[in-house]
Amino acid sequence: MISRQQTVKLIWAFTTVWVAVMLLSLRFNWLGRFFFDTNHAHVQGIDFFPIERAFLNFIAGRSQFDTFAIAYGPYATWYLYHPAMALIIGPILWAFTPWTAYAIWNFISMSLMAASTFAIASRTHDPLRRALVALLMLGGFPVYIMLYVGNVQALLVLSITLVLVSVDAMREVGATPRNQALLLTGLLVSLFSKPAVFAMLPLLLMLKQTRRTTLKAIGIYASVSLAFLVVPALNPVPITWSQRIDLATHPTLIGQTMNVYTNGFKVTPAMKDNSVHWLAMLGLSDYRFLHVDVYSLPAFLDGLLHTRTLDALYRVPGIFILEMSALVWFVRNRQLRLEAALLVLMAASLLVFLSYGLVWEHHYTTVFPVAALLLTRKRLSPVEWTIVALGTVVWLPSLYFTVSHQDAALLSVQTVIRLDRVVPVLAIFCLLLLRAGNLTLKGGLQPRPVISG
Numbered sequence: 058m059i060s061r062q063q064t065v066k067l068i069w070a071f072t073t074v075w076v077a078v079m080l081l082s083l084r085f086n087w088l089g090r091f092f093f094d095t096n097h098a099h100v101q102g103i104d105f106f107p108i109e110r111a112f113l114n115f116i117a118g119r120s121q122f123d124t125f126a127i128a129y130g131p132y133a134t135w136y137l138y139h140p141a142m143a144l145i146i147g148p149i150l151w152a153f154t155p156w157t158a159y160a161i162w163n164f165i166s167m168s169l170m171a172a173s174t175f176a177i178a179s180r181t182h183d184p185l186r187r188a189l190v191a192l193l194m195l196g197g198f199p200v201y202i203m204l205y206v207g208n209v210q211a212l213l214v215l216s217i218t219l220v221l222v223s224v225d226a227m228r229e230v231g232a233t234p235r236n237q238a239l240l241l242t243g244l245l246v247s248l249f250s251k252p253a254v255f256a257m258l259p260l261l262l263m264l265k266q267t268r269r270t271t272l273k274a275i276g277i278y279a280s281v282s283l284a285f286l287v288v289p290a291l292n293p294v295p296i297t298w299s300q301r302i303d304l305a306t307h308p309t310l311i312g313q314t315m316n317v318y319t320n321g322f323k324v325t326p327a328m329k330d331n332s333v334h335w336l337a338m339l340g341l342s343d344y345r346f347l348h349v350d351v352y353s354l355p356a357f358l359d360g361l362l363h364t365r366t367l368d369a370l371y372r373v374p375g376i377f378i379l380e381m382s383a384l385v386w387f388v389r390n391r392q393l394r395l396e397a398a399l400l401v402l403m404a405a406s407l408l409v410f411l412s413y414g415l416v417w418e419h420h421y422t423t424v425f426p427v428a429a430l431l432l433t434r435k436r437l438s439p440v441e442w443t444i445v446a447l448g449t450v451v452w453l454p455s456l457y458f459t460v461s462h463q464d465a466a467l468l469s470v471q472t473v474i475r476l477d478r479v480v481p482v483l484a485i486f487c488l489l490l491l492r493a494g495n496l497t498l499k500g501g502l503q504p505r506p507v508i509s510g
Contacts, residue, residue, distance in 0.1 A: 061185060068188040075196045076167075083163065083204060091454040092202050092418070093349045093465055093474075102159040105207025106130030108138075109158060112147020120294040120329035125322060130155040135317045135324070138209065139249045140285045140292070140331045146209070163204045169211035170195055173218040173426060176239075180225060181433035190429045197452040203419035210419050212250040217406045218426040219243030220254060224267065224402060225430060228395035232266040240267060244274035249281070252338075253423070256375065256405040260382035264398055285331045294329035301332045304340070311340020318346060343368045344414045349457075349465040349474060353416035357479040360468040374411040374486065378404060381490055384497045393496050400493035403427045407489075410482045421478055424451045427485065440492050447481040447488075 059067070082088040089095040110129045111121035119126060121143050124136045136143065149165075150158035174194040178187040194200075194214075203210045223239035230236070240261075247254040261271040285291045304311055304327065314320070315328050315337060327333070347360055358366045381401045388394035406423055410416055428448025431441045457474045464470060 065184045065188045068185070068192055072188070072192045072196055075192075079196070079201045079204070080163075080167075082201065088198075088201055090461060091198060091458050092205070093457055093461075094202065095205060096457075096461060097465070098350075100132065101205055102130060102156070102207040103132050103134055104209070105159050105162050106133040106155060107136040108143055108146050108162075108209065109151055109155070111136040111138075111140075111143035112151055115143060115147070118293050120292075120324075121331070122333055123294070123324050123329050125324060130159075135322065137334060137337055138251065139282070139334055141249050141281055142209070145249075159207050162207055166204060166209075166211040167195075169215045170200065170422075173211075173215045174429075176218050176222050177426060177429045177433060180222065180430065181435075183433075183435075186433055190432055193429045193432065193448065193452060194425050197422065197425055198454045199419055199421040199424075199451065202417075203422055206417075206419060208417075208419050209250055210422055212246055213253055214422050214426060216243045216245075216247035216250070216254065217423050218430075219246070220257065221399065221402060221406070221426055221430050224395065224399050227266045228392060228399060237270045240270045241274055244271065245277060248274065248278040253406060253409055256378055256408045257402050259379060260385060260398055260401055260405070263382060263386040264395070266395070292331045294326070296327055296330040296332070300327065301330070301336070304332075304336050308340040311336050312344055316341060316344060318344070341415070342413055343371075346415055347468065347471065349471050350417055351415060352410070352418050352421070352455075352475050352478045353414055354411045354479050354483060355414050356416070357472065357475040360472045360475070363468060371412045374408055377490055378408060381493055381497075385493065388497050390499075393499060397493040397496040400489045400496070403430075404486050404489040404493070407482055407486045410479065411486060418455065418478065421451050421482070424448050424482060424485070427489075438492075440488050444485050444488055447485050450477055450481045453477070 078087065083101070086095060094100055106129055107124050110124050110127050110133055113127055113129060114123055115121050117127075121140050122136055124133055146162075150161055153161065174191050177194065178190045181187060181190075219239045220243035223236045223243065226233075226236045226239075244254055244261075258271060258275070261267040286295070289295070304315075314325060315333065317323070327336075343355075345355055345359055345365060347356055355366065355371055358370075378401065381397075381404070385394060385397045385401055388397060406427065409420065409423075425448060428445045428451075431437065432445050434441065437445070455474055456477050460470045460473050
């Protein structure tokens, strides 16, 4: 019989070998049959090259968002991150050839994933749990496709990890300077790359333990963002404030004129202004793209029902997050309040899959911090074990390989492919909120008429 210590060694050995296989597959395409992009599209590095293009545009005095005005790498998606991000990542890699820079970026991405793994594994002293956390965080198939396309998703994984770990630690030892620093770092990393933490901010502002740090993060974010709008050197191709306001109040117009998927990848003058980072989030959230690579709940239901479902349906998850955030604030018991808050924050981290139209498979790497952090607990409830099991389903390859020989344009084929991505995450989201709701009732509710610092 294999001992517990031997099991730990076997898991670490398997994780090491498997990660090596993933990295080598980037060169030899051993895992190509599990993804449409590697099997047919052949778009390796497509999400990395626009970052360097943005930086090269910037130093040449052009808009960072004028992605297709410069040649760097064989192809690129449109740059749409915060304008500060390219100025942070770009200088590190701009001196290298595109493919060398891509390889270095993947090394950085895996280092970020390792940092996330360490932060979560530090929440337990159990060697077996730590080994399982490493396998879950580093070896998932969504991690491989993230590396293949060169996406910056590892930054978001790290940011969500730091936010969740900090609140989990506050639940046990309070709002120590270390926990506050972890929270601040997590919020800023997301805000200046992929701002998925927006959905977490209302609850973090309600909690006494996280309010001051969250306000600090918002202040830094707002100040830097404003500079990238008003300083000419940072925003070389601006539009007027009246134009920005007009676009912000007419999101339909943004969807019609500022969507690279429908305008032939043409970057219009308004899309060269740095405000496009925020305007696109506003105007393209309801855009539906029934492509084999899209793994959102809207795409899943549209493909399943063969019709465009109501946009209002996908506002509901966000409303649930706000309602649960308000309920958590009223919980009397401090420990139960922070436990319920952690679960709501976990659910908020999954909101993009349920409410946003464009979701790619590499986005599912953000499911792993949720499952992994629950796995570090000494005693898991049946609900928590179920969430970990569902996270394991997301870790596995999608069902693409079962239908890879069929026409990927068929909605029936796309529905099968999305099945083991969208459904598990929807279930996790519901279970997290149900568990949080039970805790709020258990903790008791009290009037909280005034928010004080």
